[in-house]
Amino acid sequence: MNIKLAKYAGFCMGVRRAITLCMNTLKQNKKPLYSFGPIIHNNVVIQELSNHGVKIIEKVDDLKSGDYVIIRSHGISPVLRKELKEKGVIIFDATCPKVARVQSIIKKNVADGLFVVIIGDKGHAETKALISYAEGSGIVISNEEELRDFIKKDIDKQICVVAQTTQEIELFEKFCKILKNKFPNLIIVNTICDATRRRQFEVVEKAGKSDLVFVVGGKHSANTTRLYEISKNLCDKTYHIEKTEEVDLNKINKKDRVFITAGASTPLWAMYDVASKVKEKVFLGKIKSLLGSKTFLVFSFIFSSVISFLIKGSAFYIFSLFFGLFLTSSSLSLYNLKNLDIFKFNSSSSLLRFVLGIILLIFLTLFYNIGILFLVFYFLFVFYLISKNLISKRQIKFFFVISYYLAILIA
Numbered sequence: 001m002n003i004k005l006a007k008y009a010g011f012c013m014g015v016r017r018a019i020t021l022c023m024n025t026l027k028q029n030k031k032p033l034y035s036f037g038p039i040i041h042n043n044v045v046i047q048e049l050s051n052h053g054v055k056i057i058e059k060v061d062d063l064k065s066g067d068y069v070i071i072r073s074h075g076i077s078p079v080l081r082k083e084l085k086e087k088g089v090i091i092f093d094a095t096c097p098k099v100a101r102v103q104s105i106i107k108k109n110v111a112d113g114l115f116v117v118i119i120g121d122k123g124h125a126e127t128k129a130l131i132s133y134a135e136g137s138g139i140v141i142s143n144e145e146e147l148r149d150f151i152k153k154d155i156d157k158q159i160c161v162v163a164q165t166t167q168e169i170e171l172f173e174k175f176c177k178i179l180k181n182k183f184p185n186l187i188i189v190n191t192i193c194d195a196t197r198r199r200q201f202e203v204v205e206k207a208g209k210s211d212l213v214f215v216v217g218g219k220h221s222a223n224t225t226r227l228y229e230i231s232k233n234l235c236d237k238t239y240h241i242e243k244t245e246e247v248d249l250n251k252i253n254k255k256d257r258v259f260i261t262a263g264a265s266t267p268l269w270a271m272y273d274v275a276s277k278v279k280e281k282v283f284l285g286k287i288k289s290l291l292g293s294k295t296f297l298v299f300s301f302i303f304s305s306v307i308s309f310l311i312k313g314s315a316f317y318i319f320s321l322f323f324g325l326f327l328t329s330s331s332l333s334l335y336n337l338k339n340l341d342i343f344k345f346n347s348s349s350s351l352l353r354f355v356l357g358i359i360l361l362i363f364l365t366l367f368y369n370i371g372i373l374f375l376v377f378y379f380l381f382v383f384y385l386i387s388k389n390l391i392s393k394r395q396i397k398f399f400f401v402i403s404y405y406l407a408i409l410i411a
């Protein structure tokens with residue numbers, strides 16, 4: 001089996017920014033944080049945020065003066081912003097800068113007397129907010145039928161076309177071409193964001209060469225759904241899944257070329273989880289998943305500790321040393337805080353691995369070799385660097401290679 005993971009995956013800048021703002025606000029203020037609708041369209045992340053204290057509300061009346069409110073990455077209308085200010089709530093603005101840019105483009109063009117056409121999904125939160133900036137001098141076009149109806153109309157103003165930031169590139173270009181034929185002095189501003197473009201280009205490049213594609217992400221996520229649609233056109237066996245449990249191994253053949261991609265609001269670890277599940281189809285993958293199970297880790301820890309204590313043979317000592325290293329480094333290398341996989345980092349099972357690994361190394365320090373204490377401090381130092389978001393994923397790998405050399409030297 002050949003499994004390829006998307007190069008462009010993990011949270012996009014806007015999503016990462018919104019989640020960071022939520023987490024920092026919650027950490028600093030110990031107060032619930034309210035949001036109008038989900039901050040991003042990913043149920044796994046929304047559930048985690050809700051566990052941390054983010055509450056979703058639907059109307060301003062649900063708030064009282066002094067409450068903390070986060071504006072989601074999709075943005076809100078100027079009317080709603082005004083209502084919030086009048087209510088006296090404290091606003092934390094997580095509107096993605098790319099979305100804010102489209103809002104100001106619309107505002108400026110409408111102020112200059114133009115009529116704005118937004119190519120996007122009518123019911124989507126971002127589009128609903130965008131159209132409100134047009135103050136009646138704009139329209140959202142979602143499909144060809146609406147486009148046909150629109151070009152029948154006589155518009156006495158110059159037209160400016162923009163896109164929902166997560167729009168499909170090909171569809172936007174096609175609609176612009178049709179509009180240009182009818183309105184030759186049209187202004188086109190392609191506002192599809194880079195995160196969307198890169199992911200779409202990659203799917204176009206890889207899906208056609210794959211036997212099976214998994215698109216991981218929220219079922220309501222606009223950008224994930226578009227990736228799915230693009231891929232489905234190129235590879236019939238394309239599946240949009242939100243959770244690893246949705247992977248049906250019966251649909252995969254052992255010789256399949258599998259491509260796995262993810263939406264901009266999907267945590268990176270969700271894609272890796274899907275990849276591990278797919279690998280279970282092959283023998284080595286099955287073994288790996290067994291080795292990666294919590295039961296195995298706890299059992300091995302107890303087994304290696306007890307045996308190392310009872311029989312002070314070098315083989316057991318080395319086994320325990322490397323098992324400790326494995327626990328510690330595998331737990332840390334799962335995280336890439338650059339992509340804000342903060343929830344996984346906080347998850348008890350991953351943290352448990354790290355703590356068990358450190359305990360094992362301390363145990364070895366006490367009973368066998370004081371030099372291992374150095375490794376303990378080394379790992380705690382790397383843990384600190386990761387938790388402060390000071391090193392990249394590549395550097396993390398480098399640190400772990402060094403740690404294994406150090407272990408060999410110490411052993």
Ligand code: F3S
Nearest residue numbers: 012014096098165193
């Ligand atoms: Fe922003 Fe694009 Fe992400 S608009 S929220 S960077 S998908």
